[in-house]
Amino acid sequence: MSSAETDDDILADMQQLWREAEQLWDASDSTTPFQGYVSADYPVVFEALRGLKGQVLSILEWGSGLGVVTIMASRLGFDAYGIEVEPELVDYSTNFAARFGPHAQFAEGSFIPEEFDYQPRRGDEIQQTRTDVDSAYLALDMDLRDFDLVYAYPWPEEYNLFRNIVKTCGNPQGLFMSFDVREGLKLERMSDEAKHRRRNANPRTRNIRKR
Numbered sequence: 001m002s003s004a005e006t007d008d009d010i011l012a013d014m015q016q017l018w019r020e021a022e023q024l025w026d027a028s029d030s031t032t033p034f035q036g037y038v039s040a041d042y043p044v045v046f047e048a049l050r051g052l053k054g055q056v057l058s059i060l061e062w063g064s065g066l067g068v069v070t071i072m073a074s075r076l077g078f079d080a081y082g083i084e085v086e087p088e089l090v091d092y093s094t095n096f097a098a099r100f101g102p103h104a105q106f107a108e109g110s111f112i113p114e115e116f117d118y119q120p121r122r123g124d125e126i127q128q129t130r131t132d133v134d135s136a137y138l139a140l141d142m143d144l145r146d147f148d149l150v151y152a153y154p155w156p157e158e159y160n161l162f163r164n165i166v167k168t169c170g171n172p173q174g175l176f177m178s179f180d181v182r183e184g185l186k187l188e189r190m191s192d193e194a195k196h197r198r199r200n201a202n203p204r205t206r207n208i209r210k211r
């Protein structure tokens with residue numbers, strides 16, 4: 001009989017993790033490290049990650065909070081990394097990972113790469129994201145371009161900022177998966193937009209009238 005772990009085995013473990021993360025958040029949400037923290041809809045993210053198996057290898061969670069999404073991705077077989085600015089949340093993530101997903105990796109610092117060119121006129125609005133800390137990519141020994149998929153739960157006003165970071169500094173063939181409490185999960189491939197822009201910039205010859 002095979003002892004291979006099924007997705008249902010993983011789901012059962014993850015349900016326990018979701019409960020424990022929820023309890024921890026309930027007990028601590030008025031404390032400073034949790035001030036910028038809100039959790040996504042974990043079951044919805046779990047199903048989406050499950051559907052990405054075979055399509056991507058590496059996943060980076062921006063603002064990984066208690067580490068739940070990174071741990072889920074790791075358990076589902078992805079190379080999974082999380083970057084979180086609050087040291088206490090990184091400690092909680094590491095402790096959860098030891099019990100629920102030992103291959104998940106976390107780094108403390110900012111997910112904003114040093115090379116990102118912040119341009120408010122392009123729609124780069126910052127509300128809650130911390131900008132007073134160093135980027136964490138060096139600690140991971142990775143660049144943003146190394147990841148096949150970036151997952152984030154931005155504040156609604158910051159969606160453009162997050163997307164512009166992925167678009168300008170991320171893997172040109174990469175995916176951006178974002179959660180929004182009203183709209184749910186959105187999955188975008190960055191190269192689709194580049195194609196769309198190229199098509200619009202180069203109208204077909206037959207559309208150009210010669211005089």
Ligand SMILES: C[S@@+](CC[C@H](N)C(=O)[O-])C[C@H]1O[C@@H](n2cnc3c(N)ncnc32)[C@H](O)[C@@H]1O
Pocket residue numbers: 033036037038039040061062063064065066069083084085086089109110111112128129130131152153154155179
């Ligand atoms: C909305 S919570 C998302 C939690 C988790 N990713 C999820 O989907 O359930 C945003 C997290 O981003 C963290 N954060 C804010 N600015 C950051 C930055 N520049 N770099 C890394 N993490 C940041 C906050 O501390 C918080 O834990």
